[in-house]
Amino acid sequence: MLLCAVLAKAQTVDTAAVFDKYLDLNVAMFEGNTDNAERVAEDIMADTVALPIKARINYYNILGKLYEERHPADAKVYYERVLAHVPDFYVAHLALGYIYLKEAGDADKKKLSAPTTANKWAYINLVKKSIAHLEKAQACDPNQDTLDTITSLYKKINDTNGLANLNTRLASLSKSCIDLLETQ
CATH class of the missing domain: 1.25.40 (Serine Threonine Protein Phosphatase 5, Tetratricopeptide repeat)
Structure with missing residues (x-):
């Protein structure tokens, strides 16, 4: 014992x-x-x-x-x-948005060197993940560079509907934003 x-x-x-x-x-x-x-x-x-x-x-x-x-x-x-x-901590969303953007860039290179359907969808899925996070960050802390990146990504994947409804989504996402984490 x-x-x-x-x-x-x-x-x-x-x-x-x-x-x-x-x-x-x-x-x-x-x-x-x-x-x-x-x-x-x-x-x-x-x-x-x-x-x-x-x-x-x-x-x-x-x-x-x-x-x-x-x-x-x-x-x-x-x-x-x-x-x-x-979930509303937009600083982490911004970081993830750019991490996924880098991964999307790598996937785009792979898609160009080996243009398969799987590579195309891998690229599109990474772009969509990036957009989702960047939109939350943009809604909470508007920045022209981030907005330009989001717009460019929608155009790259030919998502005219997503681009057309961007302002509505940003307005909705902006209602709940956290910029500092509580530590205790």
Whole structure:
């Protein structure tokens, strides 16, 4: 029985220590020290369940930011986790929109080099995913470059109906926008 108690104690996560690491991660991000931030984020990874839910969502958002440039596939996973909890957080939508846009660009090159129906639909599906996220971002934080990108994407996939109804969708999407995540 004593052995079971010792093993159970060894497997218990020290929530205060995990939260302290989370605070260190926030400081590293604030200071722009991405190498330290990545190291601390990795230390937290196995114990994320010890974080309060709002801190965990913010942690996933930080991971998205950290991985966006060098590991966009990983960033996408974390931004999707954020949106699963906070669907109106338009900052994650903007990031995902541009990640999917990059993937669509890669799919377009593949479609041009091997013009199969599967490659065409893969490209169109990625463009549509990009548009959906960019529209939410545009609705919440209007930006001419984002609007131009959305318009261009609709034209590239010949979706005149989507383009014609853009303003109506943007007006609807703008009714619920979150620009900052709660951390506690």
